[in-house]
Amino acid sequence: MxxxxxxxxxxxxxxxxxxxxxxxxxxxxxxxxxxxxxxxxxxxxxxxxxxxxxxxxxxxxxxxxxxxxxxxxxxxxxxxxxxxxxxxxxxxxxxxxxxxxxxxxxxxxxxxxxxxxxxxxxxxxxxxxxxxxxxxxxxxxxxxxxxxxxxxxxxxxxxxxxxxxxxxxxPAATAGAPAGSAALLAARDRVHQVGRRRQDRLGDLRDPVAVAPHRRKLSQHGGAEAGGDQPRPSRGAGLAPRPHRVTGLAGRRRAPADAATVESRGITTADECRIGLGRLALRPAAQAPAEPGPGPTALSFVP
The missing domain is CATH 3.30.450.80 (Transcription factor LuxR-like, autoinducer-binding domain)
Incomplete structure (x- = not known):
């Protein structure tokens, strides 16, 4: 054999x-x-x-x-x-x-x-x-x-x-050959080109410097649709300020703190103040009070 x-x-x-x-x-x-x-x-x-x-x-x-x-x-x-x-x-x-x-x-x-x-x-x-x-x-x-x-x-x-x-x-005959190995190589090249373009796009999304101009364009486009180039109107003096709520770690809500609690702890209603390793941030609540005037202030601890 x-x-x-x-x-x-x-x-x-x-x-x-x-x-x-x-x-x-x-x-x-x-x-x-x-x-x-x-x-x-x-x-x-x-x-x-x-x-x-x-x-x-x-x-x-x-x-x-x-x-x-x-x-x-x-x-x-x-x-x-x-x-x-x-x-x-x-x-x-x-x-x-x-x-x-x-x-x-x-x-x-x-x-x-x-x-x-x-x-x-x-x-x-x-x-x-x-x-x-x-x-x-x-x-x-x-x-x-x-x-x-x-x-x-x-x-x-x-x-x-x-x-x-x-x-x-x-090379001279591949232009007129619709089938065979030449068509297979052309299809493979097209697949590789699409893959490279996708990789380039993913690379741009990971680069904050490259994404920044697109974010500015989107924000400008959104502002133009809402009211043109005019700035958004701020809350007037006659409108009551919205109360705040307290949210703890991991997004868990806590009961709103009243004015007496805030005053007894000596914490002012600043936009943001840091305590220890975390920070206390003021967040508006979903509903406004029935009567105008300063509402209760709540605190959120964000690690």
């Missing part, structure tokens, strides 16, 4: 040195004698109802008769293996793809594939931002040990990446 790990790394090294897709196809054909598969396909799952195999095929080797029938009957839209790739992220066998009892066309596809010698295989789904890419290996008797399956998995992923890089258009 060959050392599949060493063989896989040798094949990956050859794929890395490839300069076109024909070389990659030749490498995969040589690897078929090691892993035992007879066909291989690197394609994209269909996105539209009129897509066929040739529209989505990137690289592959299939029997000519099976390829023509597969495309003529539109089997790509009903193939249970293709449908299962949309739900999977890792390698799976063809026989593991579920087929419902009412899916007669799916059973027909699997039966016809077995008749031409493709009884089982391994499929590697690769989920992308634009579509699902498929790397599939098939054969008549394809039952590999775990070490060989891991090597085949690496080979399929690396071959797909190499084919995409070689098929990627150059």
């Amino acid at each position: 060959p050392n599949f790990t060493q063989v896989s790394f040798d094949l990956l090294s050859k794929i890395k040195k490839s300069t076109d897709t024909d070389q990659i196809c030749s490498i995969l054909e040589d690897a078929s004698h090691i892993f035992g598969y007879e066909t291989f396909v690197i394609a994209e799952a269909p996105l539209k109802s009129h897509d066929n195999l040739q529209d989505r095929l990137m690289l592959g080797r299939l029997p000519a008769q099976w390829s023509e029938r597969y495309e003529e009957c539109g089997y790509i839209h009903h193939d249970p293996v293709v449908a299962h790739t949309r739900r999977m992220n890792g390698l799976f066998r063809w026989s593991e793809a579920p087929v419902g009892r009412d899916e007669r066309l799916a059973r027909t596809i699997m039966g016809e594939a077995s008749e031409i010698g493709l009884r089982d295989g391994y499929c590697i789904p690769i989920q992308d931002l634009t579509c699902t890419r498929i790397v599939s290996f098939g054969g008549a008797h394809l039952d590999l040990p775990d070490q060989a399956v891991s090597g085949l998995h690496m080979l399929g992923i690396y071959a797909d990446l190499a084919v995409r890089d070689l098929r990627r258009p150059g």
Whole structure:
């Protein structure tokens, strides 16, 4: 039994040195004698109802008769293996793809594939931002040990990446290419730009110097809506001053202190005075007294 790990790394090294897709196809054909598969396909799952195999095929080797029938009957839209790739992220066998009892066309596809010698295989789904890419290996008797399956998995992923890089258009052709790797890179760049803009905005919100001009604009805008540039009217001499309430630590309210209590403690009704480690602040109460005149004064202790 060959050392599949060493063989896989040798094949990956050859794929890395490839300069076109024909070389990659030749490498995969040589690897078929090691892993035992007879066909291989690197394609994209269909996105539209009129897509066929040739529209989505990137690289592959299939029997000519099976390829023509597969495309003529539109089997790509009903193939249970293709449908299962949309739900999977890792390698799976063809026989593991579920087929419902009412899916007669799916059973027909699997039966016809077995008749031409493709009884089982391994499929590697690769989920992308634009579509699902498929790397599939098939054969008549394809039952590999775990070490060989891991090597085949690496080979399929690396071959797909190499084919995409070689098929990627150059800088002059990317402007007119609506799909493929160029579109994927453009979408990734847009996502990165949006992320950078959000980070810049968050940085501005954390900077008080940068936020200060926006606060001034908001305050000016609010004042203009309330009464233009005119200042707000102050309480006149005929209006009674509002009483105050006492709030303790953690926002707990206390009973209002009367004038006798304030006078006995020698605390004047100043706007704010500090005592010890805290401060006493005067806060207006919610309701005004019924009769005009100076109301009771309450104190709040703010740590």
